[in-house]
Amino acid sequence: MPEGHTIHRLAREHGARFSGTAVSVSSPQGRFAEGAALLDGRILERTDAYGKHLFLGFTEQRWLHVHLGLYGTWTFGSLPAPVPRGALRCRVAGNGSYADLRGATACELVTPVEKSLIEARLGPDPLRRRPDPEPAWARLSRSRTAIGQLLMDQGVVAGVGNVYRAEVLFRARLSPFRAGQTVGRPEFDAMWSDLGSVMRAGLRSGRIVTTLPPHRSRTGRVRQEDAHYVYRRAGQPCRACGTPVATQVMAGRNLFWCPSCQAG
DNA sequence: GCTAAATGTTGAT
DNA sequence: TCAACCTTTAGCT
Numbered sequence A: 001m002p003e004g005h006t007i008h009r010l011a012r013e014h015g016a017r018f019s020g021t022a023v024s025v026s027s028p029q030g031r032f033a034e035g036a037a038l039l040d041g042r043i044l045e046r047t048d049a050y051g052k053h054l055f056l057g058f059t060e061q062r063w064l065h066v067h068l069g070l071y072g073t074w075t076f077g078s079l080p081a082p083v084p085r086g087a088l089r090c091r092v093a094g095n096g097s098y099a100d101l102r103g104a105t106a107c108e109l110v111t112p113v114e115k116s117l118i119e120a121r122l123g124p125d126p127l128r129r130r131p132d133p134e135p136a137w138a139r140l141s142r143s144r145t146a147i148g149q150l151l152m153d154q155g156v157v158a159g160v161g162n163v164y165r166a167e168v169l170f171r172a173r174l175s176p177f178r179a180g181q182t183v184g185r186p187e188f189d190a191m192w193s194d195l196g197s198v199m200r201a202g203l204r205s206g207r208i209v210t211t212l213p214p215h216r217s218r219t220g221r222v223r224q225e226d227a228h229y230v231y232r233r234a235g236q237p238c239r240a241c242g243t244p245v246a247t248q249v250m251a252g253r254n255l256f257w258c259p260s261c262q263a264g
Numbered sequence B: 001g002c003t004a005a006a007t008g009t010t011g012a013t
Numbered sequence C: 001t002c003a004a005c006c007t008t009t010a011g012c013t
Helices: A004-018 A033-039 A112-120 A134-141 A162-171 A185-205
Strands: A024-026 A044-050 A053-058 A062-067 A073-078 A090-094 A097-102 A106-110 A246-250 A253-257
Touching: A004 A044, A004 A053, A004 A073, A004 A090, A004 A097, A004 A185, A024 A033, A033 A062, A033 A106, A053 A112, A062 A112, A106 A112, A134 A185, A162 A185, A162 A253
Parallel strands: none
Antiparallel strands: A024 A090, A044 A053, A053 A062, A062 A106, A073 A097, A090 A097, A246 A253
């Protein structure tokens, strides 16, 4: 289930299992047959993640670009791999491991130039090495668009999805409806910093837990129903003030917020 | 067993 | 603004 932290984990997982080894690549379902044939037998040299985009780098500058969309998944396991069942878009196998891709929005071969074009469309990704928040601030501070909509725009900040949008806005006690340009620099800086913290915690633990200080998040220690402040908690009492959590569609997705803590 | 919704994006209207 | 993409799961029956 893919926000940016999931994609970065996947890049690491592919790297750990396959990096430096020749892999077989196939498309049992057939929709990626041509690309798979071109990659088959090549060495996976490196992996990269940018926002919600995953890149697997093979010999001779061949990049596999994968975007999971809403319900794409990678499943990993040890060889021998099971007989392919259902719509298995792509299977990578080698070095004792296999990885199966299903349901992705994008699974395609790209050139280095195409890869950089994809990256150029994206805003700073808090999970990359030294993300520069300035382009995000520039967009935000000039925009009359609601902050809840801007956060979902991958050209503003890459890797944020519907959960992080709702949770980060709550943690900042910011109304999702405030125009970007009404957000002050200190508020933005605090939000950017907090976003990095919760996303790094998600990267470490593999799940989004925003109700603890990020450095204390641990897999399994927080019940799933306690993991979020507002996301998917419509009608339930706000954990801070007891006001029922509100919901409405914004940017095509269900937005959740506390009308009292996040007034204005 | 069926239906709706889901951590997303694109392209047509 | 909406349908399409294509898969899994939760919540019904």
